[in-house]
Amino acid sequence: MAERDVVLEVDSLVRHFPVKGGLLGRGRSAVQAVDGVSFTLGRGETLGIVGESGCGKSTLARTVVGLDSPTSGSVRYRGTDVHRASGRELRQMRRSVQIVLQDPYTSLNPRKTLRDLLMQPFEIHRDVLPRERRIARIKELVELVGLDPDHLDRYPFQFSGGQRQRIGIARALALEPEVVVCDEPVSALDVSVQAQVVNLLRRLQRELGLSYLFIAHDLSVVRHISDRVAVMYLGKVVELGERAQVYDRPRHPYTRALLEAVPIPDPVGRDERVRVLLAGDPPSPVDPPSGCRFRTRCPKAEDLCAVTEPALAVEATPQTEAACHFPDHTPLARLGA
Amino acid sequence: MSAPVLSVDDLSVEFATREGTVHAVRHVGLDVHAGRTLAILGESGSGKSVTAQAIMGLLDTPPARVSSGSIVFEGTDLVGASERTRMRINGEGIAMVFQDALSALNPVYTVGDQISELLRVRRKLSRSAARARAIELMERVRIPAAARRVDDYPHQFSGGMRQRIMIALAVALNPRVLIADEPTTALDVTVQAQIMELLTELRRENGMGLVLITHDLGVVAEVADDVVVMYSGRIVERGSVEELFQRPAHPYTRGLLRSMPRPDREDDELWAIPGAPPSPLRAPGGCAFNPRCDAVVDVCRTDQPELRLIAAGRHSACHLSQEVFDGRA
Numbered sequence: 103m104a105e106r107d108v109v110l111e112v113d114s115l116v117r118h119f120p121v122k123g124g125l126l127g128r129g130r131s132a133v134q135a136v137d138g139v140s141f142t143l144g145r146g147e148t149l150g151i152v153g154e155s156g157c158g159k160s161t162l163a164r165t166v167v168g169l170d171s172p173t174s175g176s177v178r179y180r181g182t183d184v185h186r187a188s189g190r191e192l193r194q195m196r197r198s199v200q201i202v203l204q205d206p207y208t209s210l211n212p213r214k215t216l217r218d219l220l221m222q223p224f225e226i227h228r229d230v231l232p233r234e235r236r237i238a239r240i241k242e243l244v245e246l247v248g249l250d251p252d253h254l255d256r257y258p259f260q261f262s263g264g265q266r267q268r269i270g271i272a273r274a275l276a277l278e279p280e281v282v283v284c285d286e287p288v289s290a291l292d293v294s295v296q297a298q299v300v301n302l303l304r305r306l307q308r309e310l311g312l313s314y315l316f317i318a319h320d321l322s323v324v325r326h327i328s329d330r331v332a333v334m335y336l337g338k339v340v341e342l343g344e345r346a347q348v349y350d351r352p353r354h355p356y357t358r359a360l361l362e363a364v365p366i367p368d369p370v371g372r373d374e375r376v377r378v379l380l381a382g383d384p385p386s387p388v389d390p391p392s393g394c395r396f397r398t399r400c401p402k403a404e405d406l407c408a409v410t411e412p413a414l415a416v417e418a419t420p421q422t423e424a425a426c427h428f429p430d431h432t433p434l435a436r437l438g439a
Numbered sequence: 440m441s442a443p444v445l446s447v448d449d450l451s452v453e454f455a456t457r458e459g460t461v462h463a464v465r466h467v468g469l470d471v472h473a474g475r476t477l478a479i480l481g482e483s484g485s486g487k488s489v490t491a492q493a494i495m496g497l498l499d500t501p502p503a504r505v506s507s508g509s510i511v512f513e514g515t516d517l518v519g520a521s522e523r524t525r526m527r528i529n530g531e532g533i534a535m536v537f538q539d540a541l542s543a544l545n546p547v548y549t550v551g552d553q554i555s556e557l558l559r560v561r562r563k564l565s566r567s568a569a570r571a572r573a574i575e576l577m578e579r580v581r582i583p584a585a586a587r588r589v590d591d592y593p594h595q596f597s598g599g600m601r602q603r604i605m606i607a608l609a610v611a612l613n614p615r616v617l618i619a620d621e622p623t624t625a626l627d628v629t630v631q632a633q634i635m636e637l638l639t640e641l642r643r644e645n646g647m648g649l650v651l652i653t654h655d656l657g658v659v660a661e662v663a664d665d666v667v668v669m670y671s672g673r674i675v676e677r678g679s680v681e682e683l684f685q686r687p688a689h690p691y692t693r694g695l696l697r698s699m700p701r702p703d704r705e706d707d708e709l710w711a712i713p714g715a716p717p718s719p720l721r722a723p724g725g726c727a728f729n730p731r732c733d734a735v736v737d738v739c740r741t742d743q744p745e746l747r748l749i750a751a752g753r754h755s756a757c758h759l760s761q762e763v764f765d766g767r768a
Contacts, residue, residue, distance in 0.1 A: 154627035154628065154629065155627055263715065292482040292483055292654070293654055293655075293656070293698070294482060294694065294695060294698065294711075294712040294715075294731075295712075295715055295716075296698070297698040297709040297710060297711035297712070298711040298712075300700075300709055301708050304708070319628065321628070322699070322700040322702075325702060326700035326709065359629060360628060360629060363628045363629045363631065364628055365631075365632070365635075365655070365657030365658050365661040366657060366660060367657045367659075367696070367699050368660055368684060369660045369680045369681045369684050370681060370684075370685070372661055377632070379632050379633055379636065380633075381633075382583070382599075383597040383598070383599050383600065383627075383630055
């Protein structure tokens with residue numbers, strides 16, 4: 103295999119949010135939203151990040167693009183530390199790493215027209231494009247994402263949810279980034295519209311050579327778009343590997359439970375399906391369980407799991423890593439789909 | 440199949456708004472049978488939740504108005520029924536579970552108080568008997584340490600546990616029909632599976648008719664017996680779950696099924712229905728789906744197709760329903 107051209111390097115990233123608590127606010131607890139996450143993202147590659155609410159995936163997204171600062175650890179874009187860069191380097195990094203947010207209803211300023219919304223990136227980064235060429239570039243962007251260039255004077259409320267998400271994508275692409283972090287980009291959209299946006303993101307990736315960090319809770323969408331997949335639980339990556347490996351031969355019991363819980367959109371044979379359902383809800387990230395954080399819901403947990411935290415270790419080739427003392431080695435039986 | 444417990448016929452609901460009359464539900468008919476699960480599948484603005492609210496009598500009138508049709512529960516028409524009849528049927532006859540349990544539960548009373556109050560008013564139980572029954576119900580929906588948690592407030596429970604409490608409230612009076620409006624949409628996938636299993640189990644045990652309102656094809660495929668597909672206020676297709684998934688008879692249903700990501704076709708472009716669901720204020724003329732339809736012909740732009748029988752147990756509201764059903768359009 104050719105050497106991977108790594109564009110983004112996340113190393114031992116930690117983001118804790120202190121919470122006030124205890125007598126006179128002297129408690130020293132913290133929400134351990136992201137707790138030691140490492141991965142790399144190659145050029146033109148999509149890394150999917152899945153996990154349930156509270157697992158830290160959105161905090162990870164915000165920290166990667168520099169909207170939030172890490173408690174420790176680092177994020178490097180082509181060698182530049184995202185949180186330490188300044189001046190010219192910082193501006194270059196900000197242009198190259200962009201984000202598409204979940205909710206196209208609240209992430210667009212309602213008082214700005216489509217033209218204003220797309221003009222903004224060029225007003226912040228004035229040196230990118232001379233003023234007289236900006237409007238042509240905006241029209242190009244609008245067409246690129248499948249919107250109508252005649253609608254430049256419309257306001258966000260005049261667009262549907264799917265169209266608003268296209269505006270969000272156009273804005274993220276305005277400065278020709280190399281990395282786009284997509285934080286739940288389709289989950290606020292109607293089912294019939296989700297496929298359009300997924301197809302658009304894939305086409306743009308092919309045409310522009312983008313790298314995606316694709317964060318979502320919908321496992322079938324992540325499977326469709328990702329090359330590699332990371333599974334998060336309570337601030338940690340519990341499994342990371344090639345898409346087919348993670349989905350067909352999950353090593354970590356949490357990955358397995360997550361995949362088994364997804365309803366299969368085919369009624370044939372549903373009564374024969376066996377699935378082990380997890381009990382309870384994920385514990386609070388303020389006071390996560392000792393040892394392996396999943397052990398309180400894990401069907402395979404033993405005494406060791408409460409004492410020693412399993413490291414993310416290479417488990418198989420092509421490379422899959424799982425953080426479990428007792429990883430699985432059997433393929434996942436998925437009937438129907 | 441025995442006679443339906445709940446039968447909705449030709450139901451239309453409209454809302455008076457500043458921008459004109461919104462026809463949220465038009466001529467909807469459906470039957471709920473004891474011990475079976477009926478899924479109402481639709482996207483935002485399809486009228487699925489308004490249909491449920493009309494059945495429960497929860498619509499504010501005005502601005503809403505039931506402009507036609509009947510909702511017959513065990514021989515009683517609930518449209519225009521007296522407050523007294525409603526009071527008798529809601530809870531004991533038909534009960535409902537909402538999407539957002541946090542806003543459906545009262546934040547200033549303990550969950551035990553809320554369940555007990557229902558039992559004391561409706562079942563005339565004593566304070567202590569009601570409390571004991573509340574704990575039983577909480578155990579029935581598998582809330583761990585129910586006897587201790589009965590005195591907790593809604594905010595002290597996780598999302599999945601709150602949804603269980605709302606289910607406990609809904610089944611407290613043993614209703615014949617349980618309507619669940621997007622009961623798992625706000626929940627994580629592992630919790631969603633637990634809640635769907637619980638609902639299915641309760642339906643089986645109590646012989647309830649379950650009406651499941653959802654936008655999720657996966658959930659429908661897992662639990663429904665019968666399916667009604669709604670689009671822009673109307674039923675566009677109806678059938679048993681196996682037949683509808685195997686052989687859709689409406690281009691909208693077909694498009695939805697085709698657009699699901701499939702693990703065996705992971706590198707292909709997804710099938711996508713173009714455009715977006717119409718606003719109920721500006722539904723297109725003719726068939727409301729015509730601007731997005733891949734089988735559209737001239738008549739679709741002018742004439743509203745009726746919901747027609749196309750095969751045993753199968754209905755579709757499409758001018759080309761037979762062609763779609765036969766795979767010719």
